[in-house]
Structures are given as structure tokens and as C-alpha cells.
Amino acid sequence: MAFSIERRDPGYLLFTIERSEKRNAINYDVMEGLSQALEKASEPEIKALVITGSGESAFCSGGDLSVFHLLHTKEDAYPMLSKMSNILYSLLTLPIPTIALMNGPAVGGGCELAVACDFRLARKGVKAGFVQGKQAITTGWGGGSILVEKFPSPFAMKLLMEADLETAEYLFKTGFINHLFDGDSLQQCGDYLEKMLSNDLEVLKSYKRIWINKWKQAGLRERIEEEVKNCAILWESDAHHQYVKNFIKKNTR
Numbered sequence: 001m002a003f004s005i006e007r008r009d010p011g012y013l014l015f016t017i018e019r020s021e022k023r024n025a026i027n028y029d030v031m032e033g034l035s036q037a038l039e040k041a042s043e044p045e046i047k048a049l050v051i052t053g054s055g056e057s058a059f060c061s062g063g064d065l066s067v068f069h070l071l072h073t074k075e076d077a078y079p080m081l082s083k084m085s086n087i088l089y090s091l092l093t094l095p096i097p098t099i100a101l102m103n104g105p106a107v108g109g110g111c112e113l114a115v116a117c118d119f120r121l122a123r124k125g126v127k128a129g130f131v132q133g134k135q136a137i138t139t140g141w142g143g144g145s146i147l148v149e150k151f152p153s154p155f156a157m158k159l160l161m162e163a164d165l166e167t168a169e170y171l172f173k174t175g176f177i178n179h180l181f182d183g184d185s186l187q188q189c190g191d192y193l194e195k196m197l198s199n200d201l202e203v204l205k206s207y208k209r210i211w212i213n214k215w216k217q218a219g220l221r222e223r224i225e226e227e228v229k230n231c232a233i234l235w236e237s238d239a240h241h242q243y244v245k246n247f248i249k250k251n252t253r
């Protein structure tokens with residue numbers, strides 16, 4: 001199974017990508033799992049959704065290049081990008097708090113998954129980055145638009161345009177990461193959530209609605225759609241296909 005979903009104390013749903021051998025890359029099974037988790041997270045007694053990756057080698061390494069390299073044209077790429085952008089928008093607008101528990105690196109689409117969550121907790125020493133620019137594409141799941149909406153634009157643009165991996169410590173200083181931890185990630189996550197989840201669910205939902213209304217007024221959904229279309233156009237470039245070919249060759253030697 002590419003994922004697991006379980007209820008944990010104090011009252012949250014835990015979604016884990018179970019593909020550590022692929023550094024928790026997102027394939028269609030993981031997308032299906034995320035959709036199921038989003039549905040389950042709407043059950044009345046769930047107060048938060050936590051997303052993590054199995055093991056310590058990665059939170060999420062983004063889109064599974066060993067699957068998505070089969071997508072050549074913009075017409076091939078668009079449905080995959082659009083499907084995942086819809087999932088990330090549902091995650092973004094889930095009416096309860098959401099947490100990216102970054103037990104390891106978050107790369108490319110892994111960072112898009114993280115930024116769609118309300119809070120990001122990261123293990124000290126891990127790296128994260130929107131590296132898509134180095135692959136001759138942009139963020140294609142809506143993560144660029146979400147980043148720009150949530151953080152000051154010059155900071156967001158620097159991350160996107162440099163397309164580098166950054167340390168968790170730098171990302172903590174800049175506010176992208178909300179909490180750094182050592183040791184057991186689930187224990188740390190439980191501690192982080194304890195105060196928040198001791199409050200009534202309706203209070204949490206009311207605050208989240210304030211955030212969601214702001215995004216709706218800012219036309220974020222439409223901006224994400226534009227981002228997806230632009231990425232699909234870049235996807236069919238020779239430069240992108242060459243990057244993916246090289247990645248697959250290097251990692252299957």
C-alpha cells in the first residue's frame with residue numbers, strides 16, 4: 001500500500017506516504033490516498049490532519065518521475081497536474097488545521113504539499129526546496145500560487161526563482177517552517193498540537209474559515225489554474241524531458 005491513514009491522539013488524522021524506497025514520491029496511488037484522507041478528515045470527531053512520509057529519508061520527493069516521465073505533451077501533463085492541484089486546493093481549504101510533518105527532505109512537489117498545509121514542522125537538519133526551476137518547469141500543482149499568497153512575495157519569488165534546496169534552519173528563520181524538532185516526529189507533533197486541539201472544533205473551524213475566505217477573495221483558485229496551465233506548457237520542452245531522462249538514468253544505474 002502506498003499510504004496509510006490512522007486516527008491518533010489527541011484527535012487528529014495521520015496520513016503517511018508509505019514509499020520510503022522512492023523517497024515518498026507521489027504517484028497516482030498516493031493521490032488516491034490523499035483524496036481518501038481528505039474525505040475522512042471531514043468526519044465530525046477529527047480536529048486536524050497531519051501529513052508525513054515514512055522513514056527518515058524523506059518527507060516527500062515530489063512527483064514520481066519514474067511514472068510521470070511517460071507524460072510528454074502538455075495535453076498529457078495537464079490532467080495529472082490538474083488532478084493534484086485539485087487535491088492540494090482541497091487540502092488548503094480543509095476546514096480544520098493541517099500540518100506537514102517534515103521528517104525528512106521536501107523536494108519539488110513535496111514542498112508544494114508542505115506549503116498547502118497550515119503549519120510545517122521540520123526535523124532539524126533537513127532540506128527543502130521548490131527545485132522545479134532547475135528542471136525547466138515551474139511548480140505545477142498550485143504550490144507557487146499558495147506560497148506567494150501565504151508569504152511575502154520577494155521571499156517567495158527568491159525561493160521559486162533560485163530553485164535551490166534550503167536548510168530547515170533558514171526556512172524556520174523566514175517563517176516558512178513553524179517549528180523545528182529532534183527525536184520522535186509523532187511525539188513532537190502531538191506536543192505541538194496539544195494546546196490547539198484542546199480547543200473546541202467549532203472554534204478551530206471558525207478561524208480556518210477566516211483564512212479560507214481571504215484566499216477566496218484573492219482569487220487563489222483561478223490563479224492556481226493559471227499556474228497549472230503554464231506548467232503544462234513548460235512540461236513539453238526538450239529541456240524538461242532531458243532533465244527527467246538524466247534523473248532516471250542516474251538513479252537506476
Ligand SMILES: CC[C@@H](C(=O)O)C(=O)SCCNC(=O)CCNC(=O)[C@H](O)C(C)(C)COP(=O)(O)OP(=O)(O)OC[C@H]1O[C@@H](n2cnc3c(N)ncnc32)[C@H](O)[C@@H]1OP(=O)(O)O
Nearest residue numbers: 021022023025061062063064065066107108109140141251
Ligand atoms: C511532477 C510534479 C513536479 C511538481 O509539480 O512539483 C515535481 O514534483 S518534479 C519532482 C521533483 N523532485 C525531485 O526532483 C526529487 C528528486 N529526488 C531527490 O532529490 C532525492 O531522491 C532526495 C529526495 C533528496 C533523497 O535523496 P537520497 O536519500 O540520496 O535518495 P536517492 O536520490 O538515492 O533516491 C532513492 C530512490 O528514490 C528514487 N526517487 C527519489 N525521488 C524520486 C522521485 N521524485 N521520483 C521517482 N523516484 C524518486 C530514486 O530514483 C532512487 O531510486 P532507485 O535508484 O531505484 O533506488
